[in-house]
């Protein structure tokens with residue numbers, strides 16, 4: 569089959585790789601000038617196989633409490649936006665303990681499969697993405713977090729991680745660069761073996777191997793519309809009028825997927841959730857951590873990519889509105905506070921992007937109801953973690969094979 573993948577982020581590039589592996593003639597079209605230039609560019613890098621969805625029972629209260637607070641970990645900007653209302657109501661329905669558990673289980677199962685598939689690609693294709701599996705030190709803010717610890721340790725251990733409790737006094741012994749702030753935290757969880765990698769470097773490497781294997785990448789090509797012939801998706805119309813034909817289209821356009829599907833009557837519940845990062849070169853300083861450090865309460869990751877240190881995270885719901893200078897400055901401020909000698913702050917690279925968020929945190933993988941139109945999108949805060957596993961699943965569905973795990977959890981039509 570001739571298949572066009574719309575989107576060269578980590579998700580679309582992984583899909584192209586697996587589809588090519590099945591013998592399809594694959595091309596990838598992206599408006600950007602290279603792979604992973606949008607949401608997959610400078611994320612936190614955590615291969616978060618045991619993470620759950622954002623929607624949990626604590627979120628509605630937090631959103632209310634932090635309304636209008638510019639530096640809040642979760643910020644909802646009140647705006648007239650029917651999409652936000654529609655999506656928000658579905659999101660709120662998922663903010664219960666029971667729904668969290670139902671949603672977290674398949675995300676985690678896909679995450680474990682996916683992290684292992686990503687490792688296979690990294691190794692077999694010799695991709696250097698600054699991978700490290702030294703582990704993650706998750707700092708817990710208060711007693712409530714401590715009370716949740718046994719449940720979390722059990723989840724991590726069941727997933728195969730060497731996870732242990734760290735009392736407050738031991739934090740600095742494990743990660744000496746935290747000496748000056750360790751007293752501000754109630755305790756921590758150390759997950760040895762938990763991994764990080766640079767999603768952008770990985771995607772660039774995978775795109776190069778895919779091109780060697782015959783995938784055709786076309787950059788700088790903005791898609792205006794997915795075109796139908798006799799009711800089936802059979803091509804793309806590019807800005808400038810050029811048309812590309814295909815037997816099938818895979819929509820992997822991250823936060824823009826919903827806008828591209830809507831004219832075909834396909835409603836994808838994907839809303840943009842903005843996050844921020846700031847990256848500095850370590851530049852020989854001694855104050856950068858060796859573990860990936862997570863500040864649970866502030867929703868921030870501090871990730872060491874070999875010779876770079878990055879802070880990334882927080883969520884802002886403001887549609888496709890512009891990034892906030894104040895939030896970018898607050899993000900960088902946290903890097904200075906935690907790691908004042910972590911690197912060269914005069915060379916900081918600030919970044920911001922939109923996560924493609926679904927209301928239940930599960931990605932949308934599979935058929936759309938329009939013949940020939942498939943979707944692999946809506947990976948929210950976990951696209952790097954879930955890309956390879958999602959791509960394997962999508963390729964199996966397109967080929968008519970049974971995927972390695974139940975694909976129904978991720979059915980794009982589950983909200984209809």
Ligand SMILES: Cc1cc2nc3c(=O)[nH]c(=O)nc-3n(C[C@H](O)[C@H](O)[C@H](O)COP(=O)(O)OP(=O)(O)OC[C@H]3O[C@@H](n4cnc5c(N)ncnc54)[C@H](O)[C@@H]3O)c2cc1C
Pocket residue numbers: 574575576577578579580597598599600604605606607608609610611612613614615616789790791792820821822823824828842843844845869880881882920921922923924945946947948949950951952953954
């Ligand atoms: C601050 C932050 C931290 C994060 N941390 C983590 C983490 O630690 N672990 C993790 O697993 N995930 C993390 N994520 C989430 C992860 O980055 C995303 O889920 C993932 O990058 C989404 O990938 P994608 O390929 O779906 O989208 P994208 O990377 O955005 O790719 C979509 C592509 O589609 C193209 N496109 C869109 N519209 C058109 C059009 N009309 N024509 C042509 N091309 C088009 C865009 O140019 C883009 O290249 C984080 C995200 C953020 C913002």
